[in-house]
Amino acid sequence: MRISDRRFALYLMTPAALFLAVFVAYPLFRLVADSFFKISPIAGGPRDFVGFQNYVTAFTSEAFTSAGWRTLAYTLVVVTLEFALGLGMALLFTTLGKKSQIWRTVFLYPLMIAPIVAGLLWKFLMIDNFGLIGTLLHQAGILSDPNQIGWLSDPNIVLFSVAIPDIWLTTSFMCLVLFAGLQNIPGDLIEAARLDGARAPALLFRIILPLLRPVIAVALVVRGIDAARAFDTILIQTNGGPQSASETMSLLIYRTMIRFGDPGLASAMGTIYLLAMLAIAFVAVATIWRPGKDN
Amino acid sequence: MSNASLATKASPPASDISEPQPMRKRRGVNREGLEAGKRSTRTILWILLAVAMVLYGFPFLYLLFTSFKTPIDTIAVPPTILPREWTLENYTNALGRSGVLASFINSIQTAVISTVLSLVLAVPAAYGITRYKTPSGQVFIMAALVTRMVPPVAIGIPLASMMSSVGLADTPIALSIAHTTISLPLSIWLMSSFFESVPRDLEEAATVDGCSRLGALWRVVIPVVSGGIAVTAIFAFLASWNEFLFALLMTAIRSQTTPVVIANFQTQFGLDWGSMTALAAVYSIPVILLTLLLQRKIVAGMTLGAVKG
Numbered sequence: 001m002r003i004s005d006r007r008f009a010l011y012l013m014t015p016a017a018l019f020l021a022v023f024v025a026y027p028l029f030r031l032v033a034d035s036f037f038k039i040s041p042i043a044g045g046p047r048d049f050v051g052f053q054n055y056v057t058a059f060t061s062e063a064f065t066s067a068g069w070r071t072l073a074y075t076l077v078v079v080t081l082e083f084a085l086g087l088g089m090a091l092l093f094t095t096l097g098k099k100s101q102i103w104r105t106v107f108l109y110p111l112m113i114a115p116i117v118a119g120l121l122w123k124f125l126m127i128d129n130f131g132l133i134g135t136l137l138h139q140a141g142i143l144s145d146p147n148q149i150g151w152l153s154d155p156n157i158v159l160f161s162v163a164i165p166d167i168w169l170t171t172s173f174m175c176l177v178l179f180a181g182l183q184n185i186p187g188d189l190i191e192a193a194r195l196d197g198a199r200a201p202a203l204l205f206r207i208i209l210p211l212l213r214p215v216i217a218v219a220l221v222v223r224g225i226d227a228a229r230a231f232d233t234i235l236i237q238t239n240g241g242p243q244s245a246s247e248t249m250s251l252l253i254y255r256t257m258i259r260f261g262d263p264g265l266a267s268a269m270g271t272i273y274l275l276a277m278l279a280i281a282f283v284a285v286a287t288i289w290r291p292g293k294d295n
Numbered sequence: 296m297s298n299a300s301l302a303t304k305a306s307p308p309a310s311d312i313s314e315p316q317p318m319r320k321r322r323g324v325n326r327e328g329l330e331a332g333k334r335s336t337r338t339i340l341w342i343l344l345a346v347a348m349v350l351y352g353f354p355f356l357y358l359l360f361t362s363f364k365t366p367i368d369t370i371a372v373p374p375t376i377l378p379r380e381w382t383l384e385n386y387t388n389a390l391g392r393s394g395v396l397a398s399f400i401n402s403i404q405t406a407v408i409s410t411v412l413s414l415v416l417a418v419p420a421a422y423g424i425t426r427y428k429t430p431s432g433q434v435f436i437m438a439a440l441v442t443r444m445v446p447p448v449a450i451g452i453p454l455a456s457m458m459s460s461v462g463l464a465d466t467p468i469a470l471s472i473a474h475t476t477i478s479l480p481l482s483i484w485l486m487s488s489f490f491e492s493v494p495r496d497l498e499e500a501a502t503v504d505g506c507s508r509l510g511a512l513w514r515v516v517i518p519v520v521s522g523g524i525a526v527t528a529i530f531a532f533l534a535s536w537n538e539f540l541f542a543l544l545m546t547a548i549r550s551q552t553t554p555v556v557i558a559n560f561q562t563q564f565g566l567d568w569g570s571m572t573a574l575a576a577v578y579s580i581p582v583i584l585l586t587l588l589l590q591r592k593i594v595a596g597m598t599l600g601a602v603k604g
Contacts, residue, residue, distance in 0.1 A: 005427050006429050013423045013424065016416040020476070024476050095329055096337070105594075107348065110355070117579055129372050130373075146373065168354065232554075250446060274446060
């Protein structure tokens with residue numbers, strides 16, 4: 001007997017749904033459950049129910065609140081710079097037209113590099129003493145001493161320095177998406193505006209950016225989610241230091257779990273982090289995507 | 296990069312970015328539009344592009360140059376850009392370390408298993424979602440989107456303990472399952488976009504000819520979207536190849552992948568910058584070449600969704 005379309009569709013989706021239920025939803029359930037227990041880090045150790053104690057500890061700890069602010073600052077820095085640079089490159093490639101195509105491809109190469117490698121590479125460029133950036137700035141006469149700027153050792157600027165590899169890695173993505181969006185802007189619209197005497201800035205702010213709005217919004221949300229979860233690049237560059245000045249939420253949770261051996265507290269932090277991400281992302285997606293309004 | 300998947304249905308003019316050909320047409324439209332006309336303007340823009348490309352390409356070139364320095368010159372003060380003496384010493388040191396070659400095999404194994412698993416699960420699911428617009432399908436694709444927001448650090452530990460309780464601790468299987476939690480939602484999103492672009496008449500014709508629905512999918516639709524499957528496979532492979540956090544949490548000696556080995560160079564062997572740069576170069580170059588070779592497909596995959604109409 002022939003099964004209904006609806007059932008057939010359900011069968012097709014079942015394996016993937018089961019996979020996500022077992023390997024994503026269940027671990028998430030475990031995470032939330034663990035957040036209500038005081039757990040010994042030793043396998044098979046004691047496990048005591050403590051109610052909301054871990055949440056109270058998290059919210060009252062200075063480390064947690066500052067990691068939250070740092071994650072926010074890091075995300076804003078990364079996304080803003082990436083957007084500005086990505087848009088600049090996308091406009092450059094568009095205005096140069098077809099002849100720049102090969103360079104557009106070359107520009108993509110950092111996207112293929114592992115974040116851990118990118119972090120390592122930039123650490124090597126920025127490190128004190130034998131870092132190349134300080135040396136070059138010194139030789140160019142900008143710095144009086146190659147170590148004048150402690151890119152990765154000065155707590156005041158380290159959060160910006162650790163963001164550089166992330167920006168370097170994914171500006172290409174931003175550029176690619178914005179470039180594709182730019183190709184969809186009808187040429188006659190630009191022509192008409194030009195005939196009306198619009199100059200480049202007016203063209204950019206009055207016509208191009210408003211038309212790109214949906215693409216920009218999606219690119220910002222996608223990158224924002226990723227930047228807020230950054231881990232590899234920061235871990236390899238500074239491990240959250242110096243003095244925790246580059247310790248974002250992912251790193252704090254990781255260290256609470258592994259180094260300080262407090263899975264219960266780490267789970268509570270993870271749960272709060274997850275809820276915050278979901279809330280922010282939902283607000284963002286709902287304003288952009290508006291499911292049901294079209295289709 | 297991995298998340299071109301947040302498809303928007305609210306974008307302006309529809310375009311099928313999945314097809315390489317229309318690109319030319321669109322560029323033609325734009326030629327009168329945004330493309331710079333004056334010769335002097337173009338020259339300035341080309342110079343700007345050259346500067347940007349040099350700045351953007353330099354970090355990786357410096358990594359390559361450094362990998363050919365002698366281990367002592369690697370950390371010389373002040374550093375030089377080009378090696379004073381070109382040598383393969385860093386490469387022989389890095390590849391000669393115990394566990395390094397094994398980690399390459401682990402990385403390949405893990406990425407291949409994870410790619411296959413992602414495709415096997417994502418292709419039917421995406422087809423079910425796009426062809427039969429059932430409420431369950433809509434719920435499912437939203438759920439897949441939510442999964443993308445889960446911070447890996449939040450599920451890494453529970454996942455690791457699940458794996459060890461079923462005896463899979465420290466195996467490529469366990470790690471590839473973990474990597475699939477990242478690549479599966481992305482694959483479902485990408486494949487859904489590809490299936491959307493296949494005309495429905497194709498299967499209808501096949502079913503009229505007596506093909507079952509599964510038969511139509513397998514014999515008619517899959518060959519049509521094979522390009523899309525290739526794109527999805529590349530993304531799933533890259534997601535696993537470059538992943539670090541799950542690998543750090545879930546592997547010990549036996550199934551360690553190369554990113555973990557690279558990171559371990561920092562602590563385990565003191566600070567061996569030379570070997571690290573050599574290993575990082577060996578690990579990155581194959582995938583960079585892959586990008587250059589398959590750039591059209593990769594561009595299509597990355598822009599799909601984000602700018603889809």
